[in-house]
Amino acid sequence: MAVLKVIEVLASSPQSWEDAARKAIAQASKTVKNIRSVYVQDQSAVVQGSDISEFRVNLKITFEVQD
Incomplete structure (x- = not known):
């Protein structure tokens, strides 16, 4: 059985989401x-x-917890 964990990460970029x-x-x-x-x-x-200077995303990243 795999155990998964979720973390929340915020990031930004001047180019795109x-x-x-x-x-x-x-x-x-x-x-x-x-x-x-x-x-x-x-x-x-x-x-x-009149322009977007920064794109921001709020992500949830799921990863498997190893023994």
Whole structure:
């Protein structure tokens, strides 16, 4: 039987929500092993003037806990 754990991670990017999600997974995978899935819980953006300056994502990362 596998035991799974979920953590919540926030990340941002000046390019896109997808880039922010990729950066979050890249950073989390440095210390969290056996990542199984990611769920994008929320997306938001910061607007400066008439343009988006920062894309933000709130992710739930699921990984398997090893003995």
